[in-house]
Amino acid sequence: MKSITINGSKRESVGKKSTKALRNAGQVPCVLYGGGQEPLHFAAEEIAFQNLIYTPDVHTVEIQLEGGKKYNAVLQDIQFHPVTDAILHMDFYEIFEDTPITMEIPIHTVGIPRGVKNGGVLRYNLRRLKVKGLPGDLPDFIEADVTKLKIGQKLYVTAVESDDFKIQHPDNTVICQVRTSRNIVEDLEDEEDEDEVAADEVPATEVDDAAGAEGDSKE
Structure with missing residues (x-):
């Protein structure tokens, strides 16, 4: 299965004010679950998700964060604005080569x-x-x-x-x-x-x- 690379940055604050500022800057707040760790909050440019969302095909995702950290994941959930259809939030789930999904x-x-x-x-x-x-x-x-x-x-x-x-x-x-x-x-x-x-x-x-x-x- 093909994989899409998403370059993002870890979020230090996850409050409403911070989330609104991200969206105003064209960023999408995201969260990564799984892997036996606490949820990882990050953000990425909205344009980076076009080939993942607006396609009939399915892909795995390689999330690359600052510091060279990489996570393999699949899209778990996505929320759109009810009027503009802008992406409001995305949930990802970490996957591993030896674990069925x-x-x-x-x-x-x-x-x-x-x-x-x-x-x-x-x-x-x-x-x-x-x-x-x-x-x-x-x-x-x-x-x-x-x-x-x-x-x-x-x-x-x-x-x-x-x-x-x-x-x-x-x-x-x-x-x-x-x-x-x-x-x-x-x-x-x-x-x-x-x-x-x-x-x-x-x-x-x-x-x-x-x-x-x-x-x-x-x-």
């Missing part, structure tokens, strides 16, 4: 579903997956191949399992599905092709024959 990783679908070619519509239930693993093993994104999905079929999280991380969702959680639409046409594939995409070759999909199937909680 939990993060939400974006999903990138690959291919055009067979059902979409026949007039169906691909609907997403999840755009990110919550996974747990060592920081060095977590990917920038998770690929989900949707090529074989026919109309009425779903892609479950079990389709993207990996030895590098553990998915923190039930096995029946749906990533996406192909739904019917007004433009539906007859499947052009013959019966011989049906045998080529038998269920045992596509273990992570199933035909949505029953209404209210488990995992179809969001659309």
Whole structure:
């Protein structure tokens, strides 16, 4: 997973007056938790966080403070101004190479579903997956191949399992599905092709024959 470097300075005062002065100067007050130590308060230029916040990708963060001190962390929480959307405060959590962490990783679908070619519509239930693993093993994104999905079929999280991380969702959680639409046409594939995409070759999909199937909680 890619890392972004944030250069900051340790805060000596954390009162309201000091915090307001920081924000007026274009600085964002932050706090770093974890590591078995007291919370570390620091501040950094607001512009330094653009590539961390305003992107669909996820990153780890290397916080560099004066004196050469460095901390590896992940963004834990962020507060925005309700009117201006300016960053008011950020919380980070320190991470270590040998300690698993939990993060939400974006999903990138690959291919055009067979059902979409026949007039169906691909609907997403999840755009990110919550996974747990060592920081060095977590990917920038998770690929989900949707090529074989026919109309009425779903892609479950079990389709993207990996030895590098553990998915923190039930096995029946749906990533996406192909739904019917007004433009539906007859499947052009013959019966011989049906045998080529038998269920045992596509273990992570199933035909949505029953209404209210488990995992179809969001659309």
